[in-house]
Amino acid sequence: MLVASRRHTRIKSKESALRRPAAPSPSAGVSGRALATLVALAAALIAAFVVGPPTLAGGGPGGALVGNRNLTEALRGAFVEWWRSGDGDLSPGLQRVVDYWFRYHVVKAVIAAILLIVLVALGVRLWRAVLSAADPGPRKRAALASSGVLVTMLALFALVVVMANIQGAVAPFASLLPMLTDGAPGGGALADTLEQVRQRLADSGSAGGQTPPALQVMISDFARYHVALAVVAAAVAVVLIGMSVVAWRRFARTGASERRTRRVLGSFGALSASLSLLVILVAVANTTSAAHSASALSAFFDGGW
Structure with missing residues (x-):
């Protein structure tokens, strides 16, 4: 009786196992928790990229250079003063602006690099889900593929941002130059200085120009x-x-x-x-x-x- 009972139990266990659906393998999809974590992290990094750099680079929300208008005004005034001095070393005022811009680009480059890593990890999981799903159905397949394409495009954009901010961190003074000319007034000290720069550049290109x-x-x-x-x-x-x-x-x-x-x-x-x-x-x-x-x-x- 005991042997028959054990045999009956084993048969019932096998039947139950056959009726239960097989557990999906790790490659058959993407972990919902991991996916949600990566999406939340990417969203937080995008917000930090937009809001964080001015404050972090300026040493606090009350930084005198925080804000495009404050930075542009400080740059233009310091540049005019430095150019008139004729000195090869940056003036203290201009050096302060350049140092802030360097920190600004470093912060943006770091955030964008972390965002790029997160987006690559998210994209890899999404595309693996597209490839490993046996028969997800047309709607789910289209949703996964669309999400994969979107994340891939965002990753490419993050890559471009990383490249641009590395460039700005390596040469912060040169990356500030567009602020001198964009929307510059037609007269005044800045206009006279920019005209002198243009003339000096033209003279330096001629033979024997100083x-x-x-x-x-x-x-x-x-x-x-x-x-x-x-x-x-x-x-x-x-x-x-x-x-x-x-x-x-x-x-x-x-x-x-x-x-x-x-x-x-x-x-x-x-x-x-x-x-x-x-x-x-x-x-x-x-x-x-x-x-x-x-x-x-x-x-x-x-x-x-």
């Missing part, structure tokens, strides 16, 4: 500004080319029956290759500008940049 120390500082920082982006763009291009090679190799190893996987891998391979070409063009253009920084700076002050 370059004032202040102007040489501007030309050097402008060259550094373009070199920074050229180097960063070259590094990004290498990464994108590597991603494209990996995607196409996996595409070649994937069977023709796995059409969904081949479509995703082919799309990523083509996107990475296209973006790498675009980034290479950016690197070449900035290398050219750095090699001819005086001419590029002159074109900038003439409104050609």
Whole structure:
């Protein structure tokens, strides 16, 4: 009786196991908790990127340089004073503005880099869910794919932001120059100073022309500004080319029956290759500008940049 009872129990256990649906494997989808955490973290980082840098760079909400108007006014006044001094070293007032702008770009670069990491992690999970789901249904498949595309675009935007802020942190003085010319008044001390800068740039381009120390500082920082982006763009291009090679190799190893996987891998391979070409063009253009920084700076002050 005891043996029969045990046999009956084992048979019932097997029947119950057959009736229960199999637990999905970790690759069959994406953890809802992990997904929600990444989405919340990305949203928090986006908010921090918008709100945080001025306060963190300015040392508090009462910082005198916080706010575009305060920064622009401080920059213009300090620049006019520095240019009139003819000194190659930045004046204390202008150095204060440049230091603030450096901190501002560092904070933005760090936040954007963390956001990029979070978005990449989120995108990887979403695309794995698209590829691993056996039969999610057309609506769920479309929702997952749309979310994956959106996160991929946001990640690319975050990458561009990281590149731009690294450039601004490496050469903060040059990245401040647009604030001198954009919306500048047609008269007054600033207009006279900018006209002198244009004239000095024109004279320095002629044979035997003398370059004032202040102007040489501007030309050097402008060259550094373009070199920074050229180097960063070259590094990004290498990464994108590597991603494209990996995607196409996996595409070649994937069977023709796995059409969904081949479509995703082919799309990523083509996107990475296209973006790498675009980034290479950016690197070449900035290398050219750095090699001819005086001419590029002159074109900038003439409104050609």
